[in-house]
Amino acid sequence: MFDFTTNFNRENTQSAKWDMLKQVYSLDDATDILPMWVADMDFAIAPVILESIQKRMEHPIFGYSFPSEEVYQVIMNWLNDRHQLAIEKESVLLRHGVIPALTEVIDAFTDEGDTILTFTPIYPPLTSIPHKLGRVVETCLLIENENSFEIDFEEFEKSLQQNVKAFILCNPHNPAGKVWSKEDLTKIAALCQANNVLVFSDEIHSDLIFKPNTHISLLSVAEDPANIITFFAPTKTFNIAGIQAAVMIVSDSEKRKVLNDRAMKRGEMGLNIFSLVALQAAYEKGAPWLEELLVTLSSNMDYVIEQLSNVAGIKVSKPDATYLMWIDYRGTGLSEKEIMHLLLTKGKVALDPGTKYGEAGNGFLRINVACPPSLLEDGIARFIKSLT
Template sequence: MKEFTAVKNRRNTSSMKWDRMDRIYGIDNPEEILPMWIADMDFSAPQPVIDAMKERLDHGVFGYSYVCEDCKDAIREWMSNKHSWQTKNEWMLSHHGVVPAIASVVETLTNAGETVLITPPVYPPFSGIPSLQTRTLEECTLVEKNGTYEIDFDKFEESLKRNVKLFIFCNPHNPGGIVWPVPVLQEIVRLCAKYDVLILSDEIHADLVFAPYKHTPLHTVAGDEGNRIITCVAPTKTFNLAGIQAAMMIIPDEGLREQLRDNGMAHGQMELNAFANVALKAAYRHGEPWLEKLLKTVSDNMDYVIETLTARVPGVKITKPQGTYLLWIDYRGTGLSEDEIMDKLLNKGKLALEPGTKYGEAGRGYLRMNVATCLSTVRDGVERFIKSMEN
């Protein structure tokens, strides 16, 4: 698996992860810091994707493009084969990313002042986008039990009663790494139907799931309520193509789909670019062998980090995620505040992780660590973490 062992030098490539730490963390010495924060990988994309993009580049003409039926076929076949989800090409609308898609859904299907429900700790745009669009934010905080999270459905229902129009759901969950079981998904749909709430299901991490767990698309358990669900998917997280900017909204309801299509037109949103089209199709058609190797690499990396950090840093607990390539590190037992541990990590250990409160107040006492990198880098990061915590 040499593609997952080679160290790639990503500095000076306009990489958000490697070249923007001075702005993100307010540090003067970013070249000394090892970044293990933002959720992109340090691995090259699958070779079939690279080859397809090279072939497109060699063509030499880069005019206006669109998402062809063959691209949609590739998505539909992937969802069927990988997730037992029978979608239709006409349900799909392209977007430049899942985050822009979330913004479009909030803007189109809710009005200023109306309420959007989230379940923190959760991916920051779930709160940031509705707030910036002057929507009211309702939070039903997840309940932490034995290193994982559950939904308190009594509180969830009470939240839905507060004039909620849209629930933004993270499936699988980021940062907790939960692959939600079917009964939980069914109860979410039941309650949202009871209070006539639309659901946006962000399933960008759907392919990054470790056996024996299996991702279940929310729409597959919704039955007659499937039309209230908008699902966001993308090859970008799975195959490390975030810079290509390609995502899909899968929208069974024709009325919602037309509203979102009109919103795109109102903002002059064009189709995917010429490289996004070929990358998307190649990834879904030929990327599965690469993905299988990736999951083994990430799982092994996680095992190493969990075993080493919990043995050598008193007060640190880590539960292995069911999905994603992100560790959610519980440091509450160290007695350190968030400011204190971030200062130690950055200034003593020279390591950039994400503070838990980025994911809401419910994330206080946690750190998020990205281990989708080669083992030598993971080992370096672990040693830096240990160094930062030495007296």
């Protein structure tokens, strides 16, 4: 049994989630605000990861490091065991995070003025990063379906035909926690290939899946994986976002050469020793902790649904994946500005406003439920208080 019940005080630890509320929400005083927004967990990390880091710290020299054969092997084993992906070592590139890696591939394989397509609503950096790099960002609106989303493939195909250079997929989808089906992914891969569109597939939440759902990587259904670059990471799964590490799968040797050459030009030195140790421990020994985590998250989500089911104007359902829930408050008649004011001033709880994920998110809130049950109960009580 692992500890998913202890409330750890994270204040004054340079935690973005807990210590940046004033800046993020433009507050004069955030002392009493409970943060349930940014996607990191309020659980202690898996003991095997902590123990591995502590053991490495016993050696008093922290010189230049490199990924060992064991590191590559545990990555390949994890992807094969959890996602049925048989990956060659040469295809694995290690980076400091999914967003830095995504930035790198956008910069490498598209030019300023090129069009990049993605779905909406969606995790903000998947649109803001291309925009900041001078790319034209186009979005394809997802179809609402009982507080989840479906793909409008007719609209998607039309969008791909508008001189699109690359498509960014979020799989599972953030913010709605949607696990795309094999049929959906096969269509996406085929349409992108037919239109000569590169695909950058963000699969960072792929290990946070609730049964009977199963994550399917886009790589596993594509006829030609050469134009697909996929991103995985242990950071969301094992709550080690502050120890930056990500895995980029690049099947095409020419694209790997481009990326490796560009990394050398930037003086990119690779992962630090603690990132390597944490990544190896997570993928080699972290599965039992993850299985218990998923049980806790599922129970937390059931609690949220039970408590909010009788709140007038509120709809929420259980996602397929992630530890994030997408709350529909349109039935309250409140504007986003009004509900955010009530949450922060009356309820003293901070959630993400839906328009952070694009205008398609208007009328929704994203809540992070990855916390001890007692903290969740407090947060949901605050949410209900805001609206009563």
